[in-house]
Amino acid sequence: NAGVTQTPKFRVLKTGQSMTLLCAQDMNHEYMYWYRQDPGMGLRLIHYSVGEGTTAKGEVPDGYNVSRLKKQNFLLGLESAAPSQTSVYFCASSVRLAGSGEQFFGPGTRLTVL
Amino acid sequence: SQQGEEDPQALSIQEGENATMNCSYKTSINNLQWYRQNSGRGLVHLILIRSNEREKHSGRLRVTLDTSKKSSSLLITASRAADTASYFCATVPNSGGYQKVTFGTGTKLQVIP
Secondary structure (H helix, E strand, O other): OOOEEEEEEEEEOOOOEEEEEEEOOOOOEEEEEEEEEEEOOOOOEEEEEEEOOOOOOOOOOOOOOEEEEOEEEEEEOOOOOOOHHHHEEEEEOOOOHHHHHEEEEEEEEEEEEO | OOOOOOOOOOOEEOOOOEEEEEEEEOOOOEEEEEEEEOOOOOOOEEEEEEOOHHHHHHHHOOEEEOOOOOEEEEOOOOOHHHHEEEEEEEEEEEEOOOOEEOOOOOOOEEOOO
16 A cells, blocks of 8 residues: 655745645545645644545635545645745545544655745 | 644654653643654654543553643653654644644654664
8 A cells, every 4th residue: 555645746836836736545534634844833734624525624724725526635736826835745644533543644745936 | 822832842862762752732632642753754643642541652652641731741762763753742622623633843853873
């Protein structure tokens, strides 16, 4: 099993450009999450999904959109990138809601917005 | 502000020594989790301790929870160079549902061979 995979691993964007980050998991997990990690701060939840076709806002959702058309995939979109969105993005999945137990994390995507 | 704050921010020890890191939080919790993150990698779940538990063990890891002081500690015994990583506590509040997990800022542990 590959677990949780993320593509791309690195990306550099110019302000105003758009992009989509892809997260895929092969563990048949219902729950999936997108976090961002910034220096000196803990992970912050952007959006999450409790099942195929569902999405919900997390702590810092502004400037991002998500879609979960297939159970195994969770996409994070930036419509108009801003320098404040420079960060490392992590996707995670879990059998139950994150607070109930273990989340499995992907390796991360390092995004720089110039 | 962050719910969980780890202390110290950085810790450097010799291989074989024990490493202790602490997490303090502000509001009542349902449970507290510890994660490890190796440099350039995703987080890995280590252990979950519920609010009605005081101590939990997993291999060389020992976690304690003191809800009266709103604090938890993670002890790694007989440390190895491979334990070099950042360690994060994550708190799950009593209210707000199980989807809300708040991560602390982490303790960066260096184990010197």
